[in-house]
Amino acid sequence: MVRYADDFVVLCRSESEAVSALAMIRDWVEAAGLTLHPTKTKIVDSRTESFAFLGYSFRGEKIYPRRESLAKLKARLVKLTSRARSGSIETICMELTAVLRGWFYYFRHCRWTIFADLDSKIRSRLRRLLLRRHRNNPLRLPRHERWPNDYFAKAGLFSLREAHNRFGQSHQGHY
Numbered sequence: 735m736v737r738y739a740d741d742f743v744v745l746c747r748s749e750s751e752a753v754s755a756l757a758m759i760r761d762w763v764e765a766a767g768l769t770l771h772p773t774k775t776k777i778v779d780s781r782t783e784s785f786a787f788l789g790y791s792f793r794g795e796k797i798y799p800r801r802e803s804l805a806k807l808k809a810r811l812v813k814l815t816s817r818a819r820s821g822s823i824e825t826i827c828m829e830l831t832a833v834l835r836g837w838f839y840y841f842r843h844c845r846w847t848i849f850a851d852l853d854s855k856i857r858s859r860l861r862r863l864l865l866r867r868h869r870n871n872p873l874r875l876p877r878h879e880r881w882p883n884d885y886f887a888k889a890g891l892f893s894l895r896e897a898h899n900r901f902g903q904s905h906q907g908h909y
Contacts, residue, residue, distance in 0.1 A: 743787055752777045789840065798848060799841050807837055807852075815859035817866045823889045826863070830856065831892035838894055842901050849894035857886055 744759065746752040756777060763770055778785045784793040789803040799807075814830055834856075838849075861877040871880065887893065 741788055749777065797844050799844055803841070811856060811859065815856065815863055817863050819863055823860070823864065826860070827886060827889040827891040831890060834892040834894060838897050842898065846895065846898050849898045853893055853895045857883060860886060
């Protein structure tokens with residue numbers, strides 16, 4: 735037994751196999767002087783029910799971050815992109831990039847839509863921040879034309895969607 739390796743999923747072909755596997759695991763864990771967590775240990779048909787594991791939510795063949803994992807990231811992004819935030823847009827993008835890279839490397843196996851939605855939300859918050867700083871708009875351009883996505887890329891903002899595209903195209907699945 736490896737220390738701290740206390741989270742695992744067992745995949746079975748049938749419910750009877752799953753019941754048998756759970757009984758064997760329970761015996762093995764109890765022989766080691768441990769107990770299975772009663773609310774976290776369950777048998778699930780992953781084709782019809784979702785289950786959470788290590789920050790992920792598995793829903794059939796689709797993989798998403800757990801709601802709590804996503805909420806934690808969004809709370810961090812709100813702090814980093816508040817409208818009253820000082821500093822250059824390049825500095826803010828650099829701080830965001832550090833957070834986004836780490837989050838992406840852990841959750842890169844998730845469904846692509848999550849990354850596109852987060853990218854959009856981040857750029858929207860940055861545009862609100864810039865709008866507060868640059869109120870004068872003589873050409874009456876909408877926000878997305880004043881500060882297009884390319885503006886943030888040039889400022890050094892990490893794009894989750896682009897990173898996911900590159901990850902999906904890599905031969906070994908490495909980014």
